[in-house]
Amino acid sequence: MFTTLRNRRLAATAVGASAILALAACSNADPTGPAPEEGDGGETSASSETVVVGSFAFPESQILGEIYAQALTEAGLDVETKFNIGPRQQTIPALQDGSINLMPEYNGNLLAYYDTEYEERTTEDVDAALVDAVAADDLQVLDSAEAEDKDAYVVTQETADENGLTAIGDLSALVPFKLGANPQFAELGYGVPGLKDTYGVGENAGDVEFVPIEDFGGPDTVAALVDDTVQVADIYTTSPAIKNEGLVVLEDPENLISSQNIIPLLASSVYSEDLESTLNAISAELTTDDLIALRDRVEGDEKATATQAATDWLTEKGMLG
Structure with a gap:
């Protein structure tokens, strides 16, 4: 693990x-x-x-x-x-x-x-x-x-290809979707609130359904993303799963997430x-x-x-x- x-x-x-x-x-x-x-x-x-x-x-x-x-x-x-x-x-x-x-x-x-x-x-x-x-x-x-080594909004290659996703703001094209992350992510400034405030994603009720996953971007989070239980996940940029599972880290041009x-x-x-x-x-x-x-x-x-x-x-x- x-x-x-x-x-x-x-x-x-x-x-x-x-x-x-x-x-x-x-x-x-x-x-x-x-x-x-x-x-x-x-x-x-x-x-x-x-x-x-x-x-x-x-x-x-x-x-x-x-x-x-x-x-x-x-x-x-x-x-x-x-x-x-x-x-x-x-x-x-x-x-x-x-x-x-x-x-x-x-x-x-x-x-x-x-x-x-x-x-x-x-x-x-x-x-x-x-x-x-x-x-x-x-x-x-x-x-x-x-x-x-920092938080990142991550999707599968298939989800990225089907919806033209390269950056976090592109997630507007995916709504409604489920977002899997550690429980605190629902309230963090670079989490669900920042997704709305910085990129305008999730402005309408039901656009983003938050799914708390306790392992902080670990195997359970990766599995939920890969099997489409969630369509977007918070996974960290040095996780070997990014390469091993062929996942896509969405770009953050507005620097929602600090360096x-x-x-x-x-x-x-x-x-x-x-x-x-x-x-x-x-x-x-x-x-x-x-x-x-x-x-x-x-x-x-x-x-x-x-x-x-x-x-x-x-x-x-x-x-x-």
Whole structure:
């Protein structure tokens, strides 16, 4: 069974969730060392502090943590890992107290942690807002990746072809239809209310029949979509089911759903030019399709370890010798 983004969002933004898999050993080292010296202009050119990479308690985050850790080790930095930590209520304090000093994050959810009423939606706007938001905790972000793991309105290829569906607004041609998603989706701003307010879909009573499905875009939701119990579903963009079932993610030109790009979040004390260039190079290569493939290897039938999946991806991209 594939872990879904809504479960992960709840785990990463609200209450703690049970650990899914501990795919890497935790480090017990105390990463508290002398602060790096400042160079000209106040910018740190090198850090003597050990880079301790953390992760949330779900496989995708642990895979990303492994990618960061292995690439930084290859770049000659002293690296340790402390994975499977829990929600942001644990990871942000860990970044502040030095238990960890680097995390793979999701830009939209990270901004929501600091500003629950944020209005930014595009990658560029969210990233820009994050700079000041995290600085209050002496943290910083680097370049975000193209890769996103976020909610999406999804239909089958057959439904898309028969109704000319390519974007969310095209769902007006499908009404009436059933929409399957987690129960909260009926009230979320990017859920049923946003579908009406932003795209004018569901303006008439009975246009959209909401069908709550408890597995947050998981196998039950996918099955309901494939067998036509529902015609539209909220499934997350790195779900391997999108490719395995030949599903269609509808485009969102009005940015109803905020960006959720992968972005490195680090303590300013550990910053170095080598760290920045290494992580920015990863972000420049990492795509949503890559995340799907990595998750499929680890969570699917192969049951590859996060370590091996990360090694193979970095090798393929020429980042490991």
